Amino acid sequence: MDNVVFHVADVHKSFAGLHALSDIDLSVTEGETHAIIGPNGAGKSTLLNVCIGRLKPDSGSVVFDGNTLTGKKPHEINQLGVVRVFQTPEIFPDLTLLENVMVPCLAKRDGSFKLNWFKSFRGEKSIRDHAVETLVDVGLESQVGSHASNLSRGDKRRLELAMGLAQKPKLLLLDEPTAGMARHDTNATIDLLKRIKATGMTKVIIEHDMHVVFSLADRISVLAGGRIIAQGTPDEVKGNPKVVEAYLGEEQV
Amino acid sequence: MDSILLQILNGLDKGGAYALIALGLTLTFGTLGVVNFAHGAIFMIGAFCAVTMNKLLTISKKVKDESITFFDAFKEQPYLEIWFGDTGAKIVEYSVPLSILLAVPVMILIGLAMERGLIRHFYKRAHADQILVTFGLAIIIQEIVRHYFGANPIPQAAPAIVAGSASIGEWFGLGPNLVYPWWRLIYLVFALVVLGSVFAFLQFTTFGMVVRAGMQDRETVGLLGINIQKRFTIVFAIAALVAGLAGVMYTPILPPDYHMGMDFLVLSFVVVVVGGMGSLGGAVAAGFLLGILQSFASMNEVKSILPGIDQIIIYLVAVVVLLVRPRGLMGRKGVMED
Amino acid sequence: MNSSAFKDTLLLVVFATAILTMPIWLKPFGAAYPDLMQRFAIYGLFAIGFNILFGLTGYLSFGHAAFLGVGSYAAVWSFKLLTMNVLPAVFFGVIVAGFFAYLIGFISLRRSGIYFSILTLAFAQMCYNLAYSVLTPITNGETGLQLTLDDPRVLDAQAAAGSIPGTTLFGIPMTGITGFYFCAVVLIIGFFISMRIFNSPFGMMLKAIKSNQNRMSYTGFNTRPYLIWAFVISGMYAGLAGSLLAVTDPLAGAERMQWTASGEVVLMTILGGAGTLVGPFLGAGLIKYFENIFSSFNEQILHEAFAALPDGLENALVGLTSLFVGEGWHLTLGLLFMVIVIFLPGGIMEGVRRIGSLFTRSGSKAKSESSTAPEAR
Numbered sequence: 001m002d003n004v005v006f007h008v009a010d011v012h013k014s015f016a017g018l019h020a021l022s023d024i025d026l027s028v029t030e031g032e033t034h035a036i037i038g039p040n041g042a043g044k045s046t047l048l049n050v051c052i053g054r055l056k057p058d059s060g061s062v063v064f065d066g067n068t069l070t071g072k073k074p075h076e077i078n079q080l081g082v083v084r085v086f087q088t089p090e091i092f093p094d095l096t097l098l099e100n101v102m103v104p105c106l107a108k109r110d111g112s113f114k115l116n117w118f119k120s121f122r123g124e125k126s127i128r129d130h131a132v133e134t135l136v137d138v139g140l141e142s143q144v145g146s147h148a149s150n151l152s153r154g155d156k157r158r159l160e161l162a163m164g165l166a167q168k169p170k171l172l173l174l175d176e177p178t179a180g181m182a183r184h185d186t187n188a189t190i191d192l193l194k195r196i197k198a199t200g201m202t203k204v205i206i207e208h209d210m211h212v213v214f215s216l217a218d219r220i221s222v223l224a225g226g227r228i229i230a231q232g233t234p235d236e237v238k239g240n241p242k243v244v245e246a247y248l249g250e251e252q253v
Numbered sequence: 254m255d256s257i258l259l260q261i262l263n264g265l266d267k268g269g270a271y272a273l274i275a276l277g278l279t280l281t282f283g284t285l286g287v288v289n290f291a292h293g294a295i296f297m298i299g300a301f302c303a304v305t306m307n308k309l310l311t312i313s314k315k316v317k318d319e320s321i322t323f324f325d326a327f328k329e330q331p332y333l334e335i336w337f338g339d340t341g342a343k344i345v346e347y348s349v350p351l352s353i354l355l356a357v358p359v360m361i362l363i364g365l366a367m368e369r370g371l372i373r374h375f376y377k378r379a380h381a382d383q384i385l386v387t388f389g390l391a392i393i394i395q396e397i398v399r400h401y402f403g404a405n406p407i408p409q410a411a412p413a414i415v416a417g418s419a420s421i422g423e424w425f426g427l428g429p430n431l432v433y434p435w436w437r438l439i440y441l442v443f444a445l446v447v448l449g450s451v452f453a454f455l456q457f458t459t460f461g462m463v464v465r466a467g468m469q470d471r472e473t474v475g476l477l478g479i480n481i482q483k484r485f486t487i488v489f490a491i492a493a494l495v496a497g498l499a500g501v502m503y504t505p506i507l508p509p510d511y512h513m514g515m516d517f518l519v520l521s522f523v524v525v526v527v528g529g530m531g532s533l534g535g536a537v538a539a540g541f542l543l544g545i546l547q548s549f550a551s552m553n554e555v556k557s558i559l560p561g562i563d564q565i566i567i568y569l570v571a572v573v574v575l576l577v578r579p580r581g582l583m584g585r586k587g588v589m590e591d
Numbered sequence: 592m593n594s595s596a597f598k599d600t601l602l603l604v605v606f607a608t609a610i611l612t613m614p615i616w617l618k619p620f621g622a623a624y625p626d627l628m629q630r631f632a633i634y635g636l637f638a639i640g641f642n643i644l645f646g647l648t649g650y651l652s653f654g655h656a657a658f659l660g661v662g663s664y665a666a667v668w669s670f671k672l673l674t675m676n677v678l679p680a681v682f683f684g685v686i687v688a689g690f691f692a693y694l695i696g697f698i699s700l701r702r703s704g705i706y707f708s709i710l711t712l713a714f715a716q717m718c719y720n721l722a723y724s725v726l727t728p729i730t731n732g733e734t735g736l737q738l739t740l741d742d743p744r745v746l747d748a749q750a751a752a753g754s755i756p757g758t759t760l761f762g763i764p765m766t767g768i769t770g771f772y773f774c775a776v777v778l779i780i781g782f783f784i785s786m787r788i789f790n791s792p793f794g795m796m797l798k799a800i801k802s803n804q805n806r807m808s809y810t811g812f813n814t815r816p817y818l819i820w821a822f823v824i825s826g827m828y829a830g831l832a833g834s835l836l837a838v839t840d841p842l843a844g845a846e847r848m849q850w851t852a853s854g855e856v857v858l859m860t861i862l863g864g865a866g867t868l869v870g871p872f873l874g875a876g877l878i879k880y881f882e883n884i885f886s887s888f889n890e891q892i893l894h895e896a897f898a899a900l901p902d903g904l905e906n907a908l909v910g911l912t913s914l915f916v917g918e919g920w921h922l923t924l925g926l927l928f929m930v931i932v933i934f935l936p937g938g939i940m941e942g943v944r945r946i947g948s949l950f951t952r953s954g955s956k957a958k959s960e961s962s963t964a965p966e967a968r
Contacts, residue, residue, distance in 0.1 A: 568717045
């Protein structure tokens with residue numbers, strides 16, 4: 001594997017004696033779309049939280065682009081170009097859609113702090129144009145000026161995606177980007193993610209929906225019981241008996 | 254050694270008052286999720302129950318002063334004395350402990366009215382709104398009291414039999430220098446009894462069990478279908494009662510005035526925060542701890558090393574505790590985290 | 592975009608005109624005397640500054656009166672040691688208060704919510720208690736810090752002996768109506784700065800922090816310096832207001848730092864409408880106006896007012912209203928506090944907006960305007 005940009009090495013994490021993650025090894029190369037799948041309670045969200053610095057692993061390290069992410073603050077990780085899109089929409093409910101997307105753009109341009117108190121926020125033309133463009137990309141162009149709290153749940157998720165994409169991340173971590181979406185919204189999101197893939201953005205997707213996973217992923221890691229039980233291209237994973245067992249086991253119950 | 258023991262004792266009665274007020278504060282916090290800035294005013298109302306009781310008992314008539322013989326002098330004599338003689342005089346003398354009889358129904362009623370009329374509608378509002386609305390209520394109560402009782406402190410006497418000091422030093426063989434006013438000792442015992450009853454009530458009754466479960470996890474208890482709302486009202490009344498009794502009994506130690514509520518409120522809030530929001534044990538422990546620390550800080554030996562320390566010790570402790578242990582001494586995770 | 596810039600300019604021009612013509616249009620209200628108008632301007636500044644913290648970030652400080660007091664002390668010391676010129680006094684008031692705000696904010700902002708409120712309250716009480724005790728050499732304790740005959744005033748030429756000089760702006764005495772105009776100009780500058788902050792990227796970050804602080808850090812922002820700056824800026828406004836109090840009346844007392852004074856600025860801000868530009872100034876003006884009116888009433892005035900009524904009714908009404916006026920002004924204040932929080936959490940500006948949206952046919956316009964000034968909930 002050439003040019004690994006994101007590397008999770010030997011990560012362990014336990015809560016009150018319970019092993020949530022053990023021996024996690026994961027390498028993602030530049031431009032790759034890597035999916036993490038697994039039955040409920042397999043540790044997917046814990047893994048993502050470790051990647052984003054919300055949880056500190058007991059041992060092991062997470063390295064992105066030569067920088068160790070473990071122990072860094074959330075804003076430092078973001079400033080390195082690692083952006084996370086949350087499963088439950090995390091937006092700014094009191095701001096308009098446009099402002100919701102402009103704010104992350106400013107984080108990208110001005111860094112983690114800038115005392116920019118004299119200029120006009122609305123006068124930031126290039127930031128504004130870019131934000132509108134991104135909102136058009138996710139299909140929210142008709143509601144640019146309305147308050148984010150008025151959005152439907154599905155639209156909130158799209159807004160959050162726009163907030164992430166607007167930062168042009170080097171690595172995008174997506175937590176079940178289509179969960180709770182209607183079918184045609186899901187398809188629209190898949191199309192959008194495919195277009196992003198064409199730009200060469202590296203992505204890690206945690207997803208339940210196999211349709212989404214197999215339409216997007218270059219490689220897949222299967223997580224079960226806090227361990228990676230299989231890793232490979234979609235075709236390799238599909239045929240792996242262990243994976244079938246892990247999933248069938250769940251489905252029959 | 255003596256002086257250290259004396260300072261601890263001195264701190265205990267003040268600590269008792271802090272603990273009683275803070276207990277109610279943290280109880281309303283933990284169960285109702287309401288930040289009650291009017292709790293100090295409730296304490297003050299309790300104190301003025303004692304003043305009112307005293308006024309009622311000493312309703313007087315002008316009678317001829319027999320002790321003055323060479324001209325017609327008049328003096329005020331309470332009806333109680335006129336009617337019952339010495340027994341009446343004794344009743345007047347015991348007005349502070351008797352005030353408890355008045356304070357119990359009054360405080361419970363005030364608690365019920367406050368919860369039903371105001372607090373209930375603020376369960377779901379932001380903490381800032383709760384603070385502001387109860388702050389407004391506290392000002393109102395304070396001003397009404399000032400209107401009727403004036404701005405000056407109104408001293409209340411303890412019964413003569415406990416007016417002096419207990420020679421604690423001799424009890425423990427530490428010499429005759431160690432004396433402690435009887436009433437303060439009584440206050441301390443009283444505080445401990447009230448605290449003990451509240452804890453026993455919460456520990457050993459079904460009602461208490463539900464309340465404690467409610468403090469742990471309000472949502473779930475609500476889902477159980479238990480009528481938690483009614484219990485919350487009662488909890489609030491209990492908190493008001495405890496603060497009111499603390500106020501009644503404190504009057505011989507500190508003559509009540511209309512702004513004593515605010516003074517104690519600020520300190521009690523600090524006590525609650527130091528003890529840990531929503532932790533009953535923490536509130537009590539922190540109350541006594543801060544009371545004792547405060548009395549140590551007002552020792553001349555300490556003041557000569559750290560001038561002004563007596564003025565700020567409590568706040569200083571609060572700042573340090575909040576920075577080192579953000580959840581307070583005994584606070585639990587997840588209580589008022591945001 | 593140009594239209595919004597135009598609107599801002601228009602607002603500033605209207606505001607400045609309204610302030611500078613106060614001596615004219617306040618006449619019918621009986622409030623056009625300098626002393627009261629100075630208070631409007633000074634407490635307006637205090638509330639405008641407080642609003643930058645509370646209105647934008649939602650952090651409720653209960654200790655801002657400390658910065659007001661610090662500003663006053665610094666200004667009076669500047670009068671005592673340096674010169675009676677007001678500019679250095681204002682400068683030192685702002686700087687010293689800003690420095691204090693930085694220290695207190697640095698520690699208090701490690702916590703949020705109710706813990707933050709308690710921390711600021713604790714610090715303010717410490718300042719207040721210390722001002723009365725150990726710091727008496729600096730604060731002159733209960734008497735308050737005053738000018739004396741033997742103050743050095745190193746920058747001033749020796750004035751006529753035997754009298755304490757008044758405050759000046761390069762020789763123009765800062766008393767009466769000129770004092771008011773000085774405060775008014777400072778207020779307009781303060782309002783302009785607050786407007787720039789509200790409309791700036793910095794202000795937007797503060798609003799976003801209020802909306803979802805956690806999300807801000809995952810968006811790549813270090814929220815702490817933003818909050819500290821907001822705290823320091825609002826502390827500097829408080830210091831500015833405190834120094835202006837000293838400019839108009841060169842003495843400073845610790846009672847200015849009491850926590851009830853902190854509560855008052857909170858009330859001014861929410862009464863007008865936290866998070867709105869003009870609201871806090873309106874709130875401050877109204878409270879100071881009614882304080883002045885109400886507290887000057889006494890029973891005799893009330894008897895005159897109700898004289899037309901039958902005696903029994905007159906006495907009953909006087910008895911009832913006397914609760915709320917004169918010394919009882921605080922009771923009115925407390926009631927106002929409760930009524931606003933219960934019925935109109937957005938304050939006066941929210942009320943104005945509600946009335947306005949009754950008249951505009953399309954609610955969409957009102958909505959787009961409200962986006963520039965989201966009110967506190």
